[in-house]
Amino acid sequence: MLDFFRNHQRLMMFMLVLVILPGLGFVGIQGFRGFFDESANVASVNGHKITRADFDSRMRQQLDQARQMLGAQFDPKIIDTPDHRKDILDGLIDQRVVADETQRLHLTASDDAVRRAEMSSGIVASAKNPDGSIDLDRYKQTLAMMGMTPEQFDESMRYSLSLQQLQGSIVSSAFTPKSLAQNLTDLAEQQREVQGLAFHPADYASKVQPTDAQLQAFYDAHKSDFATPATAQIQYLVLSPATLAAGVTPSDADLQKYYNDNIAHYRTEGEVRASHILIAVPKDASPADREKAKQKADQLDAEVKAHPDQFAKIAQDNSQDPGSASKGGDLGYFGPGMIAGGKAFDDAVFAMKKDEISNVIQSDFGYHIVKVTDVKPAVTKPFADVKDSIAKDLKTQLATKSYTDDADGFTSLVYEKSKSLQPAADKYKLQVQTATVTPAPNSALPPDSPLNNAKFLAAVFADDSLKQHNNIQAVDLGNNALISARVTDYKPSAVPALDAVKDAVRQKYVAEQSAELARKDGAAQLAALEKSKATTGFSSAVKVSRNNAQGVPPAALSAIFKADGGKLPAYVGVDLGSDGYAIYRVNSVLPAAPADPQRLAAAQQQIASVEAQSQAEAYVEALRARSKVKYYGSLGSAQGDSN
Template sequence: MLDFFRNHQRLMMFMLILVILPGLGFVGIQGFRGFFDESANVASVNGHKITRAEYDNSWRQQLDRARQVLGGQFDAKVFDTPERRKEMLDGLIQQRVLADETQRLHLTVSDEALRRSLLADPVIGSLKNPDGSIDLNKYKELLAMQGMTPDQYQEQVRYSMAMQQLPAAITQSAFTPKTLAQHLTELAEQQREVQGLAFRAKEYESKVQPTDAQIQAYYDAHRDDFATPATATIQYLVLSPAALAASVNPSNADLKKFYDDNIAHYRTVGEVRASHILISAPKDASAADKEKAKQKAQEILAQVKAHPDQFAQIAEKDSQDPGSASKGGDLGYFSPGMIAGGKAFDDAVFKMKKDEISDLIQSDFGYHIVKVTDEKPAATKPFDEVKESIAKDLKTQLATKAFGDDSEGFTSTVYEQAKSLQPAADKYKLQLQTATVTPKPNGALPPDSPLNNPRFLAAVFANDAVKDRNNTQAIDVGDNTLIAAHVTDYKPATVPALAAIKDAVRQKVVAQQAADLARKEGEAKLAELQKSKSTDGFSSALKVSRNEAQGVPPAALSAIYKVDAQKLPAYVGVDLGADGYAVYRVNAVVPTAAADEKRLAAAQQQISSVNAQAEAEAYLDALRDRSKVKMFGSLETTQSGGD
């Protein structure tokens, strides 16, 4: 079918025109689209659609966050499950429900609260100037890279903060009684004295002698376990900013223009080093106090003018600035806006020359006498000094822009020129690479390698690629990366003949029969002990708790704590699967000391947090129940580009 579309594109386009245009005449463009709208949506809440694109973007972001946190341990298969996909959609629905309720209640956030939130953001905090203000140019550039203006971003943050008010009100009011916290803490820390008796599967392997018929039966029942995977030798292309950077070479004129357009980034602000003497006269001081302070400052100014070489000694004796007086009034190096004296202070100081002493300078703090002791003039880094870093930055920017411009064309070329990737490689100046892949990710490759992407591998091993030898579609694997492949050789999965792998099959049979034998003997021993109440053969007593398992397997620990504490001693058996079987004698509950106030308070807080989360979820579930929620189609059909 795909071949027919590819080979008869003009005919198919003509047929589509014949079908579509008459329909538009009857129902109009918007009406015609209505027939297909739901294919682009995954759900609606009170009439607000959640699009597949929105869902896919959220899915990619979740995978990218998991990849960043887990690094080399990230496994997309663990995350890409129907359950996780449903959780993602439930989360988006929950956000939409909460947004509707926020609007219904007309909740909003003040400008001051928004400002505090923005300044608390570590990314925005990194854009601060030395004087504590935000570099607005860098702030705008950062948002522009995400396709937003400052107003758009600030409204987004405001909206998000408003939405959190309802759940926050619930979680902040949650409370757990101290007695409940104490009871749960005692249960969590309760110790039980146990003794163990192990029936290890390994110890029974020497007693097992499987017959050829048993080996054959196991082989027949587990053939897929011994199959060698299918392999495909492929040519592939990767379109990404990094791949396109090789063909991006900005000219010297481009670099110079970038330098001139962004000259502020290469300038260092002028600085001075100065000392001052402060005679305090706060803004709210009385007129009489201000006049008295001014007279004193004038007297000191006269001393300084008469003995400029004694400025430090006079400052140490008379300055009322506790931060600098002990250092002879030294304020260190500073640029405009860094000293709290305000504009009047800056205007006066930055006009002075080295070793010059000012007249009285009045600020909100009082009267200053300033001596400039050193200067660092403003400087601009020359073009040649920053040319290399500009080339790197500009190359990255141009490559990112080229990716945005080329991604749609690359996708079309790969599809339309279906029998080879060479046309796409030539058009976009990409390197045609080769590899051999299997349907499952290769553990030897980095987890984030495009060749390990499950959707890409699924496309490689689809019939259209391995049988008809057509290019795969261009697969979006996240992080601004598209990959397409062409299969040049394919070897299907094969199951080796039993004769070739008989030893491996025999080992599997031995392990299985040994585990079965260990379990049977363990169960028989358990039945005997429950009658005899014997302690023969058991290990020495061990004290375990839910928090301190002392090496006891989780399944066994669970069984131990299911034993009725009023009917001890008691015996419990646990099937440990391939490891065999274990019997435990639970002797007694060990008395534990009451939790101290600090541990009890921590437990109370932790339980309150859990209760608060449960109450918030119950509230959101109630909101959802009274909302009109409609689901469209299956999540499996979405294009989860990051998986």
């Protein structure tokens, strides 16, 4: 099909004109553009669009997480399925309906809650110095790498805390009766004394002596098991910021301009280290209570002014800030806006000198008396110290910009010059690489190798690529990377002659037949034991529980606990597949030992957590049911509205 398009481009352009121009007469230019704009969205919730970029970002995030967890066993086809893609979209829709409900209920988070959450976040932790102070320059750079400013981080954290309030209210109200926790704990820890009798396939292998006719019949019935995979020798190009970076060299003038334009990134704002005494005043305090608190603050202010060397002790005895009182009021190092005292607090503190004690400062939290114990002036790193770092950052930025500028051109060029990748390699200064690939990912390659991308491999082994040896259309690998390839040689999947794989055929035949003999022998023995109730041949007795299997296979453990405990001894047989067959004799049922209060409380909490999660999911389902949800069909899902 693609080859037909390439060879009849003028005809195809004429046909497109015939199709498109009349359409414009019906819907108008603006309507036509609006029709195609929907391709950028996958769904909408109450009018809020969920963009394909949002979906692709979440999809890449899950693929990256799976890749990190599974390593060499990672197979993107396990994650990138229609069902899983729909699950991801449903998750984005659920997130949106919760956000809408949060907004409807006017839920928000206080400045103090935002500050506490930020201080416990990994971002702030990574920017802390050994003395506990925060390196503001490093903090801003970390946020910049994530595409955020400190202000955007504040709002992101506030938004996250607001969303948590809905689920938090449901979780906090979940309750599980102690009796239910006790019953489930008893079931989990109930023990059964069992003895095992195994029938291993290896013990039956010598009884399997296949004839040539049997091997031929087995081979004929299982030819696909012995087939060699199809292989394609390819040339390929990868366009990404990394491959384009080699051709990007910023000049000294570019580096100096970048430094001047981003001087704030290399400036460490001034910090102070201070201790304070807080006399707290609730927001709903009466005028009389406020006056009483002010008098107390004035009294302490006079006391520390008279005895400045006693500030820490006075703070420890009198400050009503639980976070700092035990440390003599020490707040550590901080910059403007990092202490939730407001503008009046910052204006007073950052105007003070070392060892100076403030007058009483009023904030939203009450009255403060502050002693500045150290002052760090603002420092700007000189250009020479950060030149190498700027060169690296700027090179990455320019390469990323080049990728953005070149992606469409690369895609068009490998399509138009379909018989060679060299024009694209020459234009974008890329290296043509070679490889041999199969339709399935190669476990010997890194999981994130572009040669293991499922869409790429599908394109390589498409008819147009294999028969016409045309360049495949550029495949988006995600994370700003495109790949195109051209097949130079192809070997289809082939089934070797029986003589070439006879040993493998024999081995597989013997294994299957040995397992079958073990199963038959085991089933016959089980029937005899159920009549005789014999104990001979069994292993020593062991006590197993659902929490402690003692090496018993999961399938066997399930069968053991399904046996009727009121009719003992009981015999159960379990087909273990290629591992053969096993019989277990259940001798007795031992009740669980009384659970200690701590374990019972933990079990009760776990069950409550499961119940809370179920209630939270039901709540989200209810929100979704009353929301206007529209699918655009971008993921292959049914189009339509849901109310």
